[in-house]
Amino acid sequence: MHITLRQLEVFTEVLKGGSTTQASQALSLSQSAVSAALSDLEGQLGVQLFDRVGKRLVVNEHGRLLYPRAVALLEQGNEIEKMFREDNGAIRVYASSTIGNYILPAVIARYRSDFPGLPIELSVGNSMDVINAVADFRVDIGLIEGPCHMAEVVTVPWLEDELVVFAAPDSPVLQQEVTLETLAAAPWILRERGSGTREIVDYLLLSHLPEFRLEMELGNSEAIKHAVRHGLGISCLSRRVIADQLAYGVLVEVPLPLPRLVRSLYYIHHRQKHLSRALMRFLQYCEK
Structure with a gap:
């Protein structure tokens, strides 16, 4: 079974509007595309979701059973889109002990003051532990107290x-x-x-x-x-x-x-690591 969020979105709009015409207008799709999506959904479920009464589509017992679950899934999909649109994922930071214990607490306090809902996962170890974690993609960014000599790790001077x-x-x-x-x-x-x-x-x-x-x-x-x-x-x-x-x-x-x-203190990341907006934003707070 391969039900898509688009099919569920079409289903909910047809239910609310009572026709494929109104659903096509609400979703900015052609009426044929709406009809095809609804037909595919019913085919995968093996049931009719609407009773056809003239040109109107009246939701039946199968459609009423599906509707609350479809709405919940669509809401979760919207939450996921919003999360990544705003780059709200958890940032995984690994810092060597001097940085993690004596510099980062103030940085994180400023960051959390402006973004109280954004999670940060912070680990503290020695510089070699940090370098190995970055090289293995176990963390997003590392902060170390000495130079890094691994070719696959990018090293950027940070503080004196x-x-x-x-x-x-x-x-x-x-x-x-x-x-x-x-x-x-x-x-x-x-x-x-x-x-x-x-x-x-x-x-x-x-x-x-x-x-x-x-x-x-x-x-x-x-x-x-x-x-x-x-x-x-x-x-x-x-x-x-x-x-x-x-x-x-x-x-x-x-x-x-x-x-x-x-x-010099440095921040490091893997050469193939994508620096998201959330990571760049956190590094800006490190510079303050």
Whole structure:
């Protein structure tokens, strides 16, 4: 059986108008097209939906049974058309941890304020998780903290982000002049490999410290902040991540004998991914 919404639409208009002539005018179709659609529908159902009384079509018991179901299906079809006409589908976003925990909440709050009914599915992981999800089409858009080297993924620079080295206020590294040697000798607490922050820290900072002391690797920025605060070592994270702790003095920025540690944040999508109006609209909110 292959009943179409057009056939159901013809049926409901014939029922309301009592003739194929009025239905053809309401639907802007030829009378022959309306008659053919109605005949096809009755043929597929194997019943007559109307009694023919002269030139009038009077709905019978079969037509009365079909009518409420036909109206419900047509309403659902209209809802589907409206949904995609307005691009109201759920946006699937995967962000690396710094972005997902410290940047996106404000972005999503602004977006939901203007579009309260539009769903967003947000996942948070490390940058490699995000890249793999984008490459596998499991998400629509990814937001990462380091460059992506996959040929099938498009990488677009998004925001600038500053990394800072920090320590507890009474850390031994702050009791002397900070040099590359004293930094190398300090115990470091770093993000795990595969994290965008770790990749950039390795490139911008640790490459200047050929022999540094790695105390531990943690997969969570909050855990790193607490470990540093309790004197277990020093670390390097986005200024956005430790802004509150620096303001309250529970963590202290370590001055570096190096240029500012600045990186780009990126949004990524698969090269074959269609960027819908909804996705482009969300990215515009990311730029605000």
